[in-house]
Every structure is written in C-alpha cells, then in structure tokens.
Amino acid sequence: MRKDSSIIHRHASRPVQENDIWLRFEAGCRRWGFLLLVLIIVAGVCGLFSSGIFSKTSATSPANRISVEYERFGRQTSDISIKVIVRGEPGRGFTLALEGDLMERYEIRTLQPQPLRTLSQNNSLILEYPGKGGPGEHSVWIGLEPLNPGNRHNKITLNNTETVTFSQFIYP
Secondary structure: OHHHHHHHHHHHOOOOOOOHHHHHHHHHHHHHHHHHHHHHHHHHHHOOOOOOOOOEEEEEOOOOOEEEEEEOEEEOOOOEEEEEEEEOOOOOOEEEEEEEHHHHOEEEEEEEOOOOEEEEEOOEEEEEEOOOOOOOEEEEEEEEEEOOOEEEEEEEEEOOOEEEEEEEEEEO
C-alpha cells in the first residue's frame, strides 16, 4: 500500500507527462514564428506586396523620350496607377500605343488627360494627343485594375519609334 501512495505522490507534482523535445519545438516555433511575422510586416510596409518604398520604380526608353513610373507589385483587387512621361518638342502632338499585357490582363479605369482620338489596332490601344504650347514634357496618368494574378509584361510605344517595357507582379 505504501508503494502506491509514493507513486501517486511522485506524479502529483507533475500531473501531465511532458516531453522535452516537443517543448523545445514549441518554443522554437514561437520564437521563429514571431520573427517571421515581423519580417512579413516589414516587407509589406516596404512595398513587397503592393505600393511602398521598394515597389515604386520607373523605366525609360533608350533615347530618354518616354518614361513610365509604376509599382512593381500590385494586388488583383486594387487599382494601379501608371504615369507616362513624354519628352517631345513644344507644340507638337504625340501618339502612345499601349500593348502587351496592358490590353489583355488589365481593365483601364481612368485616363488623364483624355486623348484627342483613341483607336484599337492589332491588340493595342492607340492614344493620340494634340500639340500644346509650353514645355515639351507631357504626362499621362493611366488607372488600371488587374484582371488576374501573375507576372505581367507591359509595353508602351511613343510615335511608333520608341518603346519602353516594364514588368509587374500581381498578387491574388
């Protein structure tokens, strides 16, 4: 009888049998999980998943007559804006052609300023802008909504001569 009471007493101090391997595993998950969570938050703030410090970038044509400011990363359900900067002669009009995935995998929501004429040709959208007096630098803002996730290869051509290409990754 005495033997049984000592067993009960011994197990009463540790009512649950613990395994040191699983305790270390849980402590490691807690430590590394917290670090991973902090890294994900910092990456999000910096722009890895959408607009932010590392996401905003630009691409320029070789002759520097057209450049595009855009976000490298975007989300399928959010709007993306692209700024196209055209450096031309003062008072002279220009034509932009939106090609590639811009026409197939995005929906154009806004276009500012409105072009004088718009036409569709060979799976591209052609925008014609009139010449205006003043400086030879013009800006066009394009508001887009991605239709599906994935890597996108976009192309904008100025006056059928200079092309700027850029890529975006769209998250679901």
